[in-house]
Amino acid sequence: MAKKKDEKKQHVKVVTKSSLAFFEEYINNPSPTGFESKGQQMWLDYIKPYIDEQYVDNYGTAVGIINPKAKYKVVIEAHADEISWFVNYITSDGLIYVIRNGGSDHQIAPSKRVNIHTDNGVVKAVFGWPAIHTRSGEKEEAPTLKNIFLDCGCTTKDEVEKLGIHVGCVITYEDEFMLLNDRYYVGRALDNRAGGFMIAEVARLLKENKKKLPFGLYIVNAVQEEIGLRGAEMIAHHIKPNLAIVTDVTHDTQTPMISKITQGDLACGKGPVVSYAPAVQNNVNKLLIESAQKADIPFQRQASSRSTGTDTDAFAYSNDGVPSALISLPLRYMHTTVEMIHKEDVDNVIRLIYEVLLNVKDGQDFRYIK
Secondary structure, three states: OOOOOOOOOOOOOOOOHHHHHHHHHHHHOOOEOOOOHHHHHHHHHHHHHHOOEEEEOOOOOEEEEEOOOOOOEEEEEEEOOEOEEEEEEEOOOOEEEEEEEOOOOHHHOOOOEEEEEEOOEEEEEEEEOOOHHHOOOOOOOOOOOOOOEEEOOOOOHHHHHHOOOOOOOEEEEOOOOEEEOOOEEEEOOHHHHHHHHHHHHHHHHHHHOOOOOOOEEEEEEEOOOOOOOHHHHHHHHHHOOOEEEEEEEEEOOOOOOOOHHHHOOOOOOOOOEEEEOOOOOHHHHHHHHHHHHHOOOOOEEEEOOOOOOOHHHHHHOOOOOOOEEEEEEEEEOOOOOOEEEEHHHHHHHHHHHHHHHHHOOOOOOOOOOO
8 A cells, every 4th residue: 555645743831821812912011122121020920830040131131030040041932022112303383204213114114103202101193195186197206214203193392292202202003913714923022032932931831841951941031032132142241051952033024025946945834944044053053953853843944145133143152152943933024014924934933943942962072173
């Protein structure tokens, strides 16, 4: 009898009903770059039962530690901050112009509802845009940083300021978490609070499965990635790890207007993505791939020219050089309010990080030449 073709492997679910409830709450809470503290406290509260100690640095990077006295230190890391806007200029007739805080996309702004965060609480506003009837049909003006503006219902600058709004107030979109077709998690800031959620789930699995690690594990939720990997840069110098496994998002390239020739061929639902880049240490990457194969976890591959653009770079080039690797989560529509990730990919990223940790040996030397 002919051997059947390999059937699709049975998916192993990791995210529970209670952990999903935390994920939704965590995504819905705004954590703009530089203003992550409330979300960081939520994350620490969730992870507390699974760790021995915690540490928070001066800029808000949060760290959960297992086996804090161990000499050999392993980091698993994600970043907590999301893109946002700053109030930059208030006109005499009460309109507000903005500048970016991170890589906010001006093209998606028109007609979006936002929250302006003030000392008096949240003030609602909208990104206005001229009606289609009033625009020139021949060559329409596209949204740019110079012409998008906020309307908070005021008609004078004084009215705006009485609401507590001033230059420097941070602005976030109000869009929240949802489940699409029982297959995708959708929301703003999945880049990269999905990562913070996944590393917290790794800590939960270690605790629930009674796994004892022979090294110190530092579960790092870094701030200020979106403006240059700054949180990771600071905490890497504090921890001085021997190994770093970073998780972030990468582009699903299956939707229109994305070139696979330049962006690669990556898809939501086909598993975590391992990266090839100068900052990715080859022996660590080999450990990732072998761990995935051993545990029957599907994975994809991505090449990055020069840098990964993630906190991997900050850890790799810190101290005397930290062996580092990147596990990415495929995501559609990055830096919009409808970022999409596949449920099974979330489970599999968690599983892969977990399996890698179980395969790391105390004092493991990743150097190429010994």
